[in-house]
Amino acid sequence: xxxxxxxTSCDETAVGIVEDQFTLRANVIASQVELHAPYxxxxxxxxxxxxxxxxxxxxxxxxxxxxxxxxDIDAIAVTAxxxxxxxxxxxxxxxxxxxxxxxxxxxxxxxxxxxxxxAQLEYGELTPPLxxxxxxxxxTSIVVMDEDGLCRQLGGTIDDAAGEAFDKIARFIGLGYPxxxxxxxxxxxxxxxxxxxxxxxMQGDGYDMSLSGLKTAVIRQLRKMExxxxxxxxxxxxxxxxxxxxxxxxxxxxxxxxxxxxxxVVLAGGVAANSRLRERFAExxxxxxxxxxxxSIPLCTDNGAMVAASGANLLAxxxxxxxxxxxxxxxPLAGAAASFG
Amino acid sequence: xxxxGLETSTSQSSVAIVxxxxxxxxxxxxxxxxxxxxxxxxxxxxxxxxxxxxxxxTGVAVGLGPGxxxxxxxxxxxxxxxAAANHLPVVGMSSLDVLAFQARYxxxxxxxxxxxRRKELYWALYRSSPxxxxxxxxxxxxxxxxxxxxxxxxxxxxxxxxxxxxxxRREIDDVRVFVAGPDRAWxxxxxxxxxxVPRFIREETQHPTELQPIYLREAxxxxxxxxxxxxxxxxxx
Ligand SMILES: [Zn+2]
Numbered sequence: 001x002x003x004x005x006x007x008t009s010c011d012e013t014a015v016g017i018v019e020d021q022f023t024l025r026a027n028v029i030a031s032q033v034e035l036h037a038p039y040x041x042x043x044x045x046x047x048x049x050x051x052x053x054x055x056x057x058x059x060x061x062x063x064x065x066x067x068x069x070x071x072d073i074d075a076i077a078v079t080a081x082x083x084x085x086x087x088x089x090x091x092x093x094x095x096x097x098x099x100x101x102x103x104x105x106x107x108x109x110x111x112x113x114x115x116x117x118x119a120q121l122e123y124g125e126l127t128p129p130l131x132x133x134x135x136x137x138x139x140t141s142i143v144v145m146d147e148d149g150l151c152r153q154l155g156g157t158i159d160d161a162a163g164e165a166f167d168k169i170a171r172f173i174g175l176g177y178p179x180x181x182x183x184x185x186x187x188x189x190x191x192x193x194x195x196x197x198x199x200x201x202m203q204g205d206g207y208d209m210s211l212s213g214l215k216t217a218v219i220r221q222l223r224k225m226e227x228x229x230x231x232x233x234x235x236x237x238x239x240x241x242x243x244x245x246x247x248x249x250x251x252x253x254x255x256x257x258x259x260x261x262x263x264x265v266v267l268a269g270g271v272a273a274n275s276r277l278r279e280r281f282a283e284x285x286x287x288x289x290x291x292x293x294x295x296s297i298p299l300c301t302d303n304g305a306m307v308a309a310s311g312a313n314l315l316a317x318x319x320x321x322x323x324x325x326x327x328x329x330x331x332p333l334a335g336a337a338a339s340f341g
Numbered sequence: 342x343x344x345x346g347l348e349t350s351t352s353q354s355s356v357a358i359v360x361x362x363x364x365x366x367x368x369x370x371x372x373x374x375x376x377x378x379x380x381x382x383x384x385x386x387x388x389x390x391x392x393x394x395x396x397x398x399t400g401v402a403v404g405l406g407p408g409x410x411x412x413x414x415x416x417x418x419x420x421x422x423x424a425a426a427n428h429l430p431v432v433g434m435s436s437l438d439v440l441a442f443q444a445r446y447x448x449x450x451x452x453x454x455x456x457x458r459r460k461e462l463y464w465a466l467y468r469s470s471p472x473x474x475x476x477x478x479x480x481x482x483x484x485x486x487x488x489x490x491x492x493x494x495x496x497x498x499x500x501x502x503x504x505x506x507x508x509x510r511r512e513i514d515d516v517r518v519f520v521a522g523p524d525r526a527w528x529x530x531x532x533x534x535x536x537x538v539p540r541f542i543r544e545e546t547q548h549p550t551e552l553q554p555i556y557l558r559e560a561x562x563x564x565x566x567x568x569x570x571x572x573x574x575x576x577x578x
Contacts, residue, residue, distance in 0.1 A: 039562060043561070043563065044563075045560040046562070048410070049410075049414075049554075049556070052414050052417060052418055052554070055418060055421070055422070056425055056549060056550050057550065059425070060425075070425075070426050085411070086410070086411050086414070089377045089411060089414060089415055090415075092377060093377055093380070093381070093414065093415045093416075093419045094421065095422070096380070096422075097381070097420065097421065097422030097424075097426070098422045098423070098426050100384055100385065100395055100423055101422065101424075101426035101427050103394070103395060322382070323381035323382045323384075324378045324379075324381070325378075326375065326377065327377060
């Protein structure tokens with residue numbers, strides 16, 4: 001069974017093809033980064049226009065990579081949310097056109113769930129219960145996937161998503177867009193203990209976190225140094241800022257594992273590509289004797305393979321959607337159909 | 342020959358299947374509703390009513406606007422993938438051309454006007470010609486004042502059609518022109534497909550990747566922080 005997955009929720013036009021749920025056959029991403037870079041963030045209308053131009057070529061490319069034709073595809077999966085409405089609609093409309101023309105089932109995928117399920121392409125079937133940290137430019141959530149495969153959100157950022165904080169600070173210190181990889185690179189030459197930036201809400205009981213205070217603290221520090229005529233070491237700033245974000249994610253996630261009595265952790269989403277985050281989670285979960293599941297970088301950042309994987313699970317569970325599938329910019333993870341378990 | 346027509350450039354959407362002799366099946370939505378939820382089920386409905394499978398469609402015609410960006414992309418994305426999947430030729434039509442064609446029996450100048458929102462309009466001028474209409478001048482984007490100034494300078498009778506004309510009826514009525522009623526206010530997929538048939542016959546078609554919306558307006562460069570902020574997802578409870 002071949003499932004083709006389409007992802008257009010934000011600024012990547014991506015198409016993946018998965019065979020029999022667990023085998024990756026194609027993962028093609030047409031990035032729009034250069035289009036949005038001058039603005040330092042994703043411009044929704046620019047994204048929607050680019051998705052329309054890139055969708056068909058990306059589908060074609062994925063089919064070539066998989067060595068398949070459209071007539072070999074057994075079902076079409078597509079991200080229905082969360083995401084930017086205009087961007088989502090391009091992918092969903094394209095998916096419906098394919099499903100209609102080929103007379104195959106349509107599968108409506110939750111983007112956040114797909115980030116978690118991407119791991120099955122490298123680790124095989126996920127075996128919940130587990131804790132997942134879904135962290136990217138648009139979302140930062142700590143989630144439990146229960147034994148039945150359903151997700152419960154324990155907490156998340158109450159203001160900026162982690163990737164958003166990376167973008168904003170990168171922009172402030174004159175780094176390129178997207179900010180995550182740029183800060184990651186610069187931070188490698190810096191001292192993460194140089195500045196004691198706040199870890200807001202880290203001491204609190206719940207799993208919610210706040211990252212906008214951290215962002216403000218970094219900006220205030222830079223302004224203070226500027227006023228005092230000091231030249232800030234930007235690598236130190238980047239490293240200290242990055243560590244503050246990583247600390248909060250790590251602390252909250254591992255605290256969730258302890259509280260829920262779970263010993264498997266999945267890292268998912270674009271910020272899971274951050275080298276420091278991966279390193280710190282690897283160290284700490286090894287000490288704790290927990291199993292860390294972290295997909296390779298092309299499966300962490302937004303991609304179509306994760307949509308195809310999640311869709312393949314839905315197909316196996318018989319969870320199809322109708323041609324009237326609506327996009328939902330705020331689609332909650334909690335309601336997403338359990339595709340296995 | 343069966344041509345599938347899609348028209349989603351205004352607040353109303355329609356879908357039709359035509360052959361060179363007749364409209365075989367059509368579905369139109371008279372109230373503004375999300376194009377994305379209507380178009381695909383409407384195609385299914387038309388195929389079922391026509392009693393044919395998707396593989397019997399020989400070409401896809403789609404409205405390229407100018408009009409509502411989101412609607413346009415729904416129609417074009419659907420047309421592109423549907424056509425690509427079955428290796429079909431496509432024809433893209435200006436939605437203003439379709440509007441004007443719907444008024445082709447009017448023995449006057451015709452001005453087709455589509456509401457561009459944000460207090461602007463898309464329009465173009467046409468003249469009846471044997472078998473249809475002929476566009477005179479470019480597709481325009483401007484304010485109602487710019488439109489009325491242009492209509493005034495015509496110095497001849499003109500029939501103004503389209504949802505843009507209805508939205509600004511009062512302003513446009515001040516000029517000595519005639520505003521057509523709601524029956525001519527929206528470009529219709531059946532008319533669009535009918536208009537496209539000769540192009541399919543003459544093989545003046547395009548490849549699906551060549552279909553581009555007629556935007557006429559630059560992308561709004563507002564960064565989606567706010568919208569993205571809401572992508573945190575998950576149920577806070
Ligand atoms: Zn994502």
